[in-house]
Amino acid sequence: MKVSRRACLKMSGFGVVAMGMLPRVAFAARNSVLSMRTGTQPNGKTRLVIETSARPSYDISYPQNQMVVSLSNTTGSVAPKLSGDTLIKNITSIQNGDKLNVVADLRGAISPIEKSNVMILSPNGDNEYRLVLDFVAGTGVAQSGETAKSAKTVTKKYTIVIDAGHGGKDPGCIGKGGTKEKTVVLSVAKKLKKELDAIGFKTYLTRSDDTFLKLADRAEIAEKRHADLFLSLHANANPSRQTRGYSVYTLSEKASDEEAQKLAETENAVDRIGVSGFAEFSKEIRVALSSLQQRAVAELSQEYAADCARAMDNASITRLPGPNIRHAPFAVLRSTVPGALIELGHLSNASEEKLLKSDAHQNKLVRAIVKSVKNYDFDV
Numbered sequence: 001m002k003v004s005r006r007a008c009l010k011m012s013g014f015g016v017v018a019m020g021m022l023p024r025v026a027f028a029a030r031n032s033v034l035s036m037r038t039g040t041q042p043n044g045k046t047r048l049v050i051e052t053s054a055r056p057s058y059d060i061s062y063p064q065n066q067m068v069v070s071l072s073n074t075t076g077s078v079a080p081k082l083s084g085d086t087l088i089k090n091i092t093s094i095q096n097g098d099k100l101n102v103v104a105d106l107r108g109a110i111s112p113i114e115k116s117n118v119m120i121l122s123p124n125g126d127n128e129y130r131l132v133l134d135f136v137a138g139t140g141v142a143q144s145g146e147t148a149k150s151a152k153t154v155t156k157k158y159t160i161v162i163d164a165g166h167g168g169k170d171p172g173c174i175g176k177g178g179t180k181e182k183t184v185v186l187s188v189a190k191k192l193k194k195e196l197d198a199i200g201f202k203t204y205l206t207r208s209d210d211t212f213l214k215l216a217d218r219a220e221i222a223e224k225r226h227a228d229l230f231l232s233l234h235a236n237a238n239p240s241r242q243t244r245g246y247s248v249y250t251l252s253e254k255a256s257d258e259e260a261q262k263l264a265e266t267e268n269a270v271d272r273i274g275v276s277g278f279a280e281f282s283k284e285i286r287v288a289l290s291s292l293q294q295r296a297v298a299e300l301s302q303e304y305a306a307d308c309a310r311a312m313d314n315a316s317i318t319r320l321p322g323p324n325i326r327h328a329p330f331a332v333l334r335s336t337v338p339g340a341l342i343e344l345g346h347l348s349n350a351s352e353e354k355l356l357k358s359d360a361h362q363n364k365l366v367r368a369i370v371k372s373v374k375n376y377d378f379d380v
Contacts, residue, residue, distance in 0.1 A: 031056060033076030033093070033100060034128055038086045041134055045117075046086040050102060050131040052076075055120060057299050058131060059306035059324065061313075062112060067104045069131070072302060074100040087137055108137050112314055115375045158378050159202045161222040163232040163332065164189035168212025173237035175347035179357045182210065185233040188344060191366045192231075196373060215331040222337040228378055229304060230339030231369070232332050235356055236320075237348040244349040245320035246365075248309050249341040250301040251334065252327040300338035304376050308340060311372035315364060318345070318352075342369070 031054040039047045050056070050069065057072040080091040090105040117134040121127070164186040166172035172181025186207070193203045204225050206218045222230040236247070302325065309324040320343070330341050344365055345352045355361040 030098070031071065031074040033071070033074060033078055033102075035078055036080040036091060036102065038080070038083045038088045038091075040083065040086055043136070045134045045136050046088060048088065048104065048133045048135075050133075051127060052129045052131065055122075055129050056131045057302055060113060060118075060133075060310070061324065062110065065106045065109060067106060067110065067133075067135075069102040069104070069133070071100045071102065071131075073098050076100055087135070110135050110137060112310065115377075157200060157202045158228040159204070159225055160196060160229045160231065160373065161204050161206060161225050161227040161337070162189045162192055162196075163206040163218045163222075163230065165232060165234040165332075166212075167207050167210055170212055173235060173347050175353035175356075176241075176350055177353050179347055179353050181235040181347060184235050184347070184356050184362075185344065186210070188362050188365055189233055191362060192233075192369055195366055195370045199370070199374070201373070216334075218332050219335040219337075222335055222339070227337045227339075229373065229376070230333075230335060230337045232330075232339065232341040234341060234343050236343040236346045238346055239348075241348055241350065243320070244346045244352045245318040246312055246345055247320040247322075247326055247343045248305045248312075248324070249326045249328050249330060249333075249343070250305050250339075251298065252329050294336075297336060297338050301333075301340055304338060304372070305340045307375045308342060308369065308372040311368040311375065312365075315368040315371075317364065317368060320346075 031052050033050060033052055035049075035051040037049050039049075041047050048067075048069075050071070052071070052074065056074065059070045059072075061068045061070070075095060077093055077095075082088065082091065087107050087110065088104045089107055092103045092105075094101045094103060113133055113135045119130075119132040121130040121132060123129060164182070166182040166185070168182075170182065172185070174180050186209075189205055190208070193205055196203045204221070204227075206221050207213055218232070219230070305325045309319070313319060313324070328341075333339055333341060345356050347353045347356060
């Protein structure tokens with residue numbers, strides 16, 4: 001029986017089936033790379049195949065004449081099988097904590113790979129999970145693909161809750177020029193809602209005016225709306241006036257574990273977990289089911305965050321130096337809904353403060369976020 005991670009978020013009637021899945025899903029071991037190989041495809045495409053023992057969670061970046069595939073919670077050291085007539089000259093695997101970076105040295109520049117040219121294949125015969133990447137040299141094909149995608153609309157209505165941070169008595173951070181975080185993020189949130197509504201998403205704002213909301217209430221709105229994605233918008237500040245750039249956060253693993261424990265004990269756990277007879281299960285089973293759900297939330301959040309950071313980078317929006325995805329125990333992300341907190345930039349930086357209050361830059365941010373939502377796989 002194959003059950004998607006998103007199905008784990010809607011486990012009504014899960015019952016005995018869930019019990020049978022728990023050893024495999026909720027307590028799955030660290031992923032590992034089993035093989036890597038390159039080859040060619042029609043129209044001059046290079047294909048890279050990375051085979052893993054479990055479904056991979058990945059992010060892709062593009063340093064000069066390189067492509068780096070970062071695999072979360074993964075280890076492995078295998079000799080790649082390289083074809084001599086591809087764009088890949090060499091592949092190196094670098095372990096960085098619980099992340100494995102597969103670094104492909106290229107014969108020339110490539111465009112960021114379109115979502116349609118990335119596949120995750122399920123186990124079949126002698127093969128386990130395979131992450132398949134197809135790409136070409138230069139930028140022409142990717143640009144034409146973007147043009148085609150811009151006209152695409154959503155065929156199934158997914159629900160997105162957009163949270164404009166702060167509000168009311170809480171202004172958030174304030175720039176040297178007097179720009180308030182609560183004002184900037186509400187403006188971006190309204191523009192984002194308008195654009196997502198226009199292409200077929202069902203969107204809701206946690207606040208549509210200068211209203212103060214508690215952090216828990218914001219997350220609760222996403223729960224009540226049965227959201228498929230929760231986006232919390234903020235602007236940052238730093239003691240160093242030179243610091244600038246956006247950043248994307250997901251809930252830290254420790255906070256996610258704490259949430260699983262809390263969910264197992266709360267009075268409304270039956271509604272939030274959605275398992276028939278949840279209250280009658282032993283504490284160990286309740287915690288296991290909660291952990292299963294939180295793992296699915298974490299993985300889905302990580303994948304959206306990677307899409308968001310990639311879209312921001314591709315739009316030439318300055319990123320805060322450091323990792324493309326960060327993790328923190330933000331209260332607003334403590335939820336059974338996948339999501340991310342997006343720091344749009346730094347109001348403490350004078351030049352970025354001017355950008356953040358301008359319509360042109362806000363529209364640029366909105367376009368990047370819309371692209372990340374369109375690229376996100378809601379059904380995985």
